[in-house]
Amino acid sequence: MKTNIKWIKSLLLGMVCLGLACGATTSGAHPAIPPVAANPALQKKVVKKRVKKKAKKAPAKPAKPPVAIAQAQVGLPAPHFVLPDLEGKLVDLAKLKGKIVVLEWFSPTCPFVRTAHERSFSIKGKAVDYKDKNVVWLAVNSAKIDTDKNSIEMNKSMRSEFGFDYPILRDDFGNVGRLYGAKKTPHLFVIDGDGVLVFRGAIDNTSGGDLDDADPPPAQNYVDRALKSVIAKEPVHIQQTTAWG
Numbered sequence: 001m002k003t004n005i006k007w008i009k010s011l012l013l014g015m016v017c018l019g020l021a022c023g024a025t026t027s028g029a030h031p032a033i034p035p036v037a038a039n040p041a042l043q044k045k046v047v048k049k050r051v052k053k054k055a056k057k058a059p060a061k062p063a064k065p066p067v068a069i070a071q072a073q074v075g076l077p078a079p080h081f082v083l084p085d086l087e088g089k090l091v092d093l094a095k096l097k098g099k100i101v102v103l104e105w106f107s108p109t110c111p112f113v114r115t116a117h118e119r120s121f122s123i124k125g126k127a128v129d130y131k132d133k134n135v136v137w138l139a140v141n142s143a144k145i146d147t148d149k150n151s152i153e154m155n156k157s158m159r160s161e162f163g164f165d166y167p168i169l170r171d172d173f174g175n176v177g178r179l180y181g182a183k184k185t186p187h188l189f190v191i192d193g194d195g196v197l198v199f200r201g202a203i204d205n206t207s208g209g210d211l212d213d214a215d216p217p218p219a220q221n222y223v224d225r226a227l228k229s230v231i232a233k234e235p236v237h238i239q240q241t242t243a244w245g
Helices: 002-027 040-057 111-118 152-162 175-180 222-231
Strands: 082-084 090-092 100-105 135-141 168-170 187-191 197-201
Touching (some): 100 175, 111 152
Antiparallel strands (some): 100 187
């Protein structure tokens, strides 16, 4: 009887061991997971997100000065500005209140500017004529200075050649030019002692030609007439003309 019991235990133990062995061989090794195919659309989205994140981290570029809108009108206060001259000295229009101011848009290489400065009928000598009559004459260059054709040296050289000594103001970004609507050279503006714009336009009515080309004749210097009227406390009769240049 004892022998039979031992034999049965041995048989059962053998079956258990066999079952464990079979389980190890069938379930111990997991089947391989098939590879997932790449998704191009998903990859593009990931790349775009990374680019956007990098773009957000990129340093901001310096902002350009705001673009001014033309607003200078005869009969209204002249738009305020502060500009440096060729030597770096700042000229503040507000500090010139009480004086008559002439603004002359200037370019050292413009043939019309040369004509105006070579003729005594036009600009030549006018600043000197009115220097002791409470008149301040300022040239304004609204082109980018420090280029080959518009360097500081070129402006100084032409100022010397034309024989005037009043400041040439640097309006490198052209904001003041747009503020006054100055699109040609020479373009002249006269501001009275109260800071009101009383004239804008051409220096004279010759369109850069000879005095016989005046239209309408006879030849007349608009700025000269405007200055005389302001000094005499009289109204300026011709307040606006088309600038030639």
